[in-house]
Amino acid sequence: MARFLARRLILAFVVVFAVASLTFFALNLSGDPISNALSDAGASEEQIAAVRHQMGYDRPIIVRYADFIFSAGRGDFGRSIFYGEETLPLVVARFPYTMILAGVAMLITVLVAIPLGILAATFPDSLLDRTIVTLAALGQSVPIFVVGPILILIFSVHLAILPVSGAESLWSVVLPAVTLSFYPMARITRLLRASMLEVTGSEYVLTARARGFSEFRVVLRYISNNALLPVLTVLGLQLGNLLGGAVIVETVFAWPGIGSLTRDALINSDFPLAQAAVIVIAIAVVVVNFLTDVVYALVDPRIRLS
Amino acid sequence: MAESVPVAPQDAASLLSVRDLSVCFHAKGETVHAVNGVSFDLARGEAIGIVGESGSGKSTVALAIMQLLAPAAEISGSHVTLEGRDLLAMNPRAMRQVRGREIALVFQDPMTALNPVLTVGQHMQEALYLHEGLKGQAAFIRSVELLNLVGIAAPESRLSAYPHQLSGGMRQRVMIALAVSGNPKLLIADEPTTALDVTIQAQILQLLARLRDELDMSIILVSHDLGVVASLSDRVLVMYGGTVVEDATAEQVLLYPKHPYTSALIAARPEIDGDRDVPLRAIPGAAGRQCEPPSSCSFAPRCPECMDVCSQSLPPLLFVNGHGTACWKVSGIDGERIP
Ligand SMILES: Nc1ncnc2c1ncn2[C@@H]1O[C@H](COP(=O)(O)OP(=O)(O)OP(=O)(O)O)[C@@H](O)[C@H]1O
Ligand SMILES: [Mg+2]
Numbered sequence: 001m002a003r004f005l006a007r008r009l010i011l012a013f014v015v016v017f018a019v020a021s022l023t024f025f026a027l028n029l030s031g032d033p034i035s036n037a038l039s040d041a042g043a044s045e046e047q048i049a050a051v052r053h054q055m056g057y058d059r060p061i062i063v064r065y066a067d068f069i070f071s072a073g074r075g076d077f078g079r080s081i082f083y084g085e086e087t088l089p090l091v092v093a094r095f096p097y098t099m100i101l102a103g104v105a106m107l108i109t110v111l112v113a114i115p116l117g118i119l120a121a122t123f124p125d126s127l128l129d130r131t132i133v134t135l136a137a138l139g140q141s142v143p144i145f146v147v148g149p150i151l152i153l154i155f156s157v158h159l160a161i162l163p164v165s166g167a168e169s170l171w172s173v174v175l176p177a178v179t180l181s182f183y184p185m186a187r188i189t190r191l192l193r194a195s196m197l198e199v200t201g202s203e204y205v206l207t208a209r210a211r212g213f214s215e216f217r218v219v220l221r222y223i224s225n226n227a228l229l230p231v232l233t234v235l236g237l238q239l240g241n242l243l244g245g246a247v248i249v250e251t252v253f254a255w256p257g258i259g260s261l262t263r264d265a266l267i268n269s270d271f272p273l274a275q276a277a278v279i280v281i282a283i284a285v286v287v288v289n290f291l292t293d294v295v296y297a298l299v300d301p302r303i304r305l306s
Numbered sequence: 307m308a309e310s311v312p313v314a315p316q317d318a319a320s321l322l323s324v325r326d327l328s329v330c331f332h333a334k335g336e337t338v339h340a341v342n343g344v345s346f347d348l349a350r351g352e353a354i355g356i357v358g359e360s361g362s363g364k365s366t367v368a369l370a371i372m373q374l375l376a377p378a379a380e381i382s383g384s385h386v387t388l389e390g391r392d393l394l395a396m397n398p399r400a401m402r403q404v405r406g407r408e409i410a411l412v413f414q415d416p417m418t419a420l421n422p423v424l425t426v427g428q429h430m431q432e433a434l435y436l437h438e439g440l441k442g443q444a445a446f447i448r449s450v451e452l453l454n455l456v457g458i459a460a461p462e463s464r465l466s467a468y469p470h471q472l473s474g475g476m477r478q479r480v481m482i483a484l485a486v487s488g489n490p491k492l493l494i495a496d497e498p499t500t501a502l503d504v505t506i507q508a509q510i511l512q513l514l515a516r517l518r519d520e521l522d523m524s525i526i527l528v529s530h531d532l533g534v535v536a537s538l539s540d541r542v543l544v545m546y547g548g549t550v551v552e553d554a555t556a557e558q559v560l561l562y563p564k565h566p567y568t569s570a571l572i573a574a575r576p577e578i579d580g581d582r583d584v585p586l587r588a589i590p591g592a593a594g595r596q597c598e599p600p601s602s603c604s605f606a607p608r609c610p611e612c613m614d615v616c617s618q619s620l621p622p623l624l625f626v627n628g629h630g631t632a633c634w635k636v637s638g639i640d641g642e643r644i645p
Pocket of ligand 1: 331332333338339340358359360361362363364365366367376378530
């Protein structure tokens with residue numbers, strides 16, 4: 001157990017370090033944030049050079065990288081160019097919004113996909129099954145930027161029962177969360193159906209029936225139980241995806257989470273802020289994956305944490 | 307009590323009576339006739355063996371008795387009666403009462419026949435609650451008792467083990483303990499030792515023989531190995547292509563086989579103390595899938611003693627002194643017997 005934890009900790013560190021380094025170079029090799037920002041504002045060459053010198057952007061990229069890594073190691077992620085404030089508190093302030101959005105989307109996913117997957121597999125090749133499979137294929141292939149606006153048109157504009165965007169009321173989370181849940185919902189419905197069908201054909205299910213258990217019990221204790229194991233892993237991965245990949249949905253619905261913060265930071269050439277946001281997301285994903293592994297080991301007796 | 311459909315029992319001691327059982331599978335526009343007109347009787351406390359090569363329909367007979375065939379299966383024109391009640395006419399609820407309590411099933415692969423996420427104890431509790439209504443301490447005591455019965459040492463410590471933590475032989479013992487937890491009158495064991503190594507195989511067969519006496523159970527033992535079947539069974543059914551080709555005592559089948567297929571099966575058995583220079587004899591040819599109900603002897607294409615009549619009409623299973631054979635060569639082709 002201790003070895004498992006130590007190994008995962010080192011691995012987590014390596015992943016976050018790699019993500020941080022990659023984003024640093026990707027951002028800094030793409031251009032110079034100070035020139036971008038100040039030339040738009042109509043500053044002269046001398047003014048720009050002065051600010052670049054003052055903020056250390058005239059140093060070679062390797063020196064800046066070393067500086068960034070050492071400061072970040074001490075928890076200092078620099079100041080936002082746009083806001084002039086420390087970046088970390090800015091990011092952390094947005095994080096709960098992203099978590100709520102991802103959490104609600106995951107909840108919707110689970111509440112819809114699990115019953116649908118079980119239903120489809122219980123009546124394979126029935127009309128119900130085929131409908132569910134078709135809808136799932138559709139849900140998996142329609143892009144988010146199509147789903148979002150359609151939902152807005154229906155529920156906000158046409159029916160006027162849900163807010164269009166923002167985060168003013170509790171109800172604001174519904175549309176973005178539903179939009180975000182489309183893909184994982186479809187994916188998990190299909191996965192659960194396939195995994196249920198596989199388990200249904202297994203000998204322990206036939207043996208359970210031969211022992212005289214009711215169909216309800218067989219489905220609940222023998223089929224669903226085992227069929228949910230692979231689903232769990234994918235749920236964890238999808239939650240990680242939702243934490244990091246909500247940029248489009250947060251933009252479409254003007255949801256003030258990390259996704260829209262990152263987008264704004266990139267548009268404003270606010271490299272330090274974008275950098276901090278990416279690192280926080282990476283840490284969140286690593287933590288979620290770790291928790292998934294722990295939960296998996298808890299529910300599947302065949303897996304040991306080692 | 308289970309709903310009863312009165313059908314006159316064949317004789318008073320008869321526990322299970324299978325009459326003219328036929329099963330076909332409809333899959334992908336094709337129909338496979340897996341079992342064709344199988345009949346046999348099983349007395350209380352009797353053990354019969356069913357042997358035959360892969361695909362001969364042994365498991366299909368076992369599952370048909372339990373009413374656990376896949377939805378693609380169709381049972382036609384048959385009776386399967388347990389103490390006079392027709393199992394084929396029972397509703398699903400009544401049939402569930404029969405499963406586990408009157409007829410129990412043990413499968414080949416103990417590796418996959420236990421739920422991987424439940425402990426041995428949880429399996430036992432579940433079965434004991436369903437069959438006997440036992441809970442808590444009572445269920446624990448009975449679990450230990452049952453594991454003792456099937457020869458598991460230190461049963462208390464095994465209750466918390468998961469299936470993957472047990473050896474193959476141990477798992478099969480647990481399977482058997484679960485099977486007898488409902489005090490069944492009949493235990494169907496479908497290749498219970500095939501996945502185990504030879505010494506364990508012998509132990510499991512001994513265990514089944516002991517349980518049969520101690521619990522007064524009837525047993526149907528399914529195997530492709532004539533030796534395994536003969537060691538435990540009073541009577542042996544030899545199946546080929548979904549039909550019973552020979553039905554006699556274990557001794558008769560082993561020592562005085564009449565059907566050419568049975569003779570070939572015995573000849574094909576490797577002898578441990580046999581001469582190593584003698585090559586193993588395989589039966590030439592292969593059993594085909596049957597897409598039509600048989601109208602002639604299905605062994606005819608591979609039979610060394612095949613006659614014209616064999617590929618023209620189906621030989622009936624005829625008994626002489628309790629030794630049944632379905633073979634024109636054996637019964638003779640006097641015109642009256644041909645239906
Ligand atoms: N669910 C099914 N769907 C279609 N065909 C099936 C099904 N189950 C069995 N069959 C067919 O029925 C025939 C008999 O199969 P069965 O499993 O009873 O043979 P077996 O004697 O038990 O063989 P083995 O020794 O391999 O277990 C085979 O031809 C098989 O392909
Ligand atoms: Mg079989």
